[in-house]
Amino acid sequence: MKTIIAAYSGVLRGTGSSILSALQDLFWLSKSKVEKQLQIISVLQWVLTFLIMGVACTLILMYILCTDCWAIAALYLAWLVFDWNTPKKGGRRSQWVRNWAIWRYFRDYFPIRLVKTHNLLTTRNYIFGYHPHGIMGLGAFCNFSTEATGVSQKFPGIRPYLATLAGNFRMPILRDYLMSGGICPVNRDSIDYILSKNGSGNAIIIVVGGAAESLNCTPGKNSVTLKNRKGFVKLALRHGADLVPVYSFGENEVYKQVIFEEGSWGRWVQKKFQKHIGFAPCIFHGRGLFSSNTWGLLPYSKPITTVVGEPITIPKIDNPSQKEVDFYHSIYVDSLIKLFDKYKSKFGLPETEVLEVN
Template identity: 45%
Template structure:
C-alpha cells in the first residue's frame, strides 16, 4: 500500500480476482443510481436513428406491462445468477445465514423484515435480488420478491432489469398480491426502515426506524403471513457519509428531496478504484444477513390497533433478541455494539 498526502493507494500487484470484485461492486453501484438515466438516454437516442421503431414497439409493451411490479412481478434466474453478482458477493463478502430455528413451509407465504437499510441496502440486494448468496438452497420451493420504490418500475428498460431481479413495488397492493397467493412459496423481502433509515447509517452504529413503522404488521395480519426478523451485520460499515445531524440545513434539504421523490439523497463516502480514502465505491467489509425464527400471526381481515401493537411488540422483541444473540458472531466489537430503535 502506498500513501501520498494522506491518501492510501492500492498496491499495483493486486490479484486480478480482487480487481474484478471491485469492478463488480462499482457495476452494482452504477446499476442502482445510474442505469435509469443510461437506459432513458439510450431510448431517446434510438428515437433519432433508423431503429426508432424498436422504441415504438417497446412503448406498446411498456403500456401493456406497466402494472407488472404490483402484480407479483417476474424474475429471471439467468439475471439473478449473472457471473458479476458472484464477484459482487465476494467483494465484501456477503453471506446469507439461516438459523436452525428458521423453519418455513413452502405452502405458506412469508414476510422477511430486513434491518438496517444502510446506504443502498447492499446485503438486501445480494441476499434477495440475486441467487449467488444461496437463497434457492436455503429456502427451496420459495420465490424471492425484494420490494423497492414504485418509481423504479416507471423508467423504460430499467424497469425490466429490476423486474428480472425478482423485485416488486413496495405498495400495499403489491404486498397483498404476493402474500395472498394460495399456492404459497413466496417470500416478500422488505427493508422496513426504508430510505429514511439511510440517514442514520454510520460505521459501527445500528440505528433503525421501527417504533412508528406498523403498516407491515397490518399487511402480514391481513394475509396470515408469518413475520421473519432479518438482521444484516456489517450493512452500515461499507460507507461513511457527510455529517447531517438532525436540525442541520443539509438534513432539511435531504428530507425535502426524499419527501418529493422517495429517494434519500445521501452523500456517501466510500473508496475509489485505486485508493481507499474517498469515492463512491463501497468499502470492503463483511456483510452477514441473518434470518431468524418466524413469528406466526393470526389471519384477520381488519386487524385492530391493539392487535397490530401486540404483534409489533412481538416482532421488536424478536429482532432485538436476534441482534443480541448473533452480534457476538458477526459484529466487529460486540460488547460495545448496541441496537438503537427510533
C-alpha cells in the same frame, strides 16, 4: 568428475524447481489479481445501476426517438405500455439472471454471507423485515435478488421478492433488469398480489427503515427506524403472513456519509426529497476504483453477514385493529433485538453493543 556432474545436475534440478515454483507463484498472483478486478467490476456495475441506470436509459430512449432508429424506441414504448402492470403482479424473474457468475464476484468482494437460523414452511407466506437499510441495501440485494449466497438452497421452496421503490419500475430497461432478479415495488397492490394470488412459499423482503433510516447510517452505528413503522405488520395480519426479523451485520460499514443534524438545512432538503420523491439524497463516499486510500463510489470491502431470524406466527385478520397491530409489532421489535443480541458477538461486535430502535 562424477561428483562434479552429480553436483551440477543437482543445481540444475534445484534451479528448475525454483523457476517452476516462481512461475506457479506468479500464476496464482495473477489469478488473484484478476479475481479482485472482476470483483471490483461486478460491484461497480451494480452501484452505477443503482445510481444512474434509470435516468440514463430514459435519456437514451428519448434520444433514439429523435434519430432514424426511432422505430426501435417506439416498439419498446409500446411494449412498456402493454407490460406496465407486470411489476405489480409478481414481476418476471429469471433464474438465469439470478445465477449469473457476476453475482458471485459481487458476493466475494465484501464478502457477503447469509445465515439461516430456522426452517421456513412452504405452506406459509412470509414478510421479512430487513434491517438496517444502509446506503444501498447491498446485503439485501445480494442475498435475496441473486443466488450468490444460496438462498434457494437454504430455504428450499421459498420464493424471495425484494421490495423497492415503485418509482424504479417507471424507468425503461431498469424495470426489466430489476424484475429479472425477483425485485418488486414496495406498494400495497404488489404485496397484496404476491401474498394472496401467488400461492404459498412467498417471502417479501421489506427494508422497513427505508429512506429515513439511510440518513442515519454510519460505520460503527447499529440503529434501526422501526417504532412508528407498522404498515408491514398490518399487511402481515391481513394476509396471515408470518413475520421474520432479519439483521445484516456490517451493512452500515461499507460507506461513510455526512450526517446532517436535525434542524439543519441539509436535513431539511433530505426530508423534502424523501416526502415528495420517496428517497433521500445522501452525501456519501466509499473507496476509489484503483486504491482503497482514495475516495470514490466503490463500497469498502467490509464483511456483511445477514442473519434470518425465527418466524413469528401471525393470524389472518381481515381488518386488524390498531391494538392488534401494536401487539404484534411489539413482538417483532423484541424478536429483532433478541436476534441482534444473540449474534452480535459472533460477527465482531462487543457484548456491550446495544441495538438502537428509533
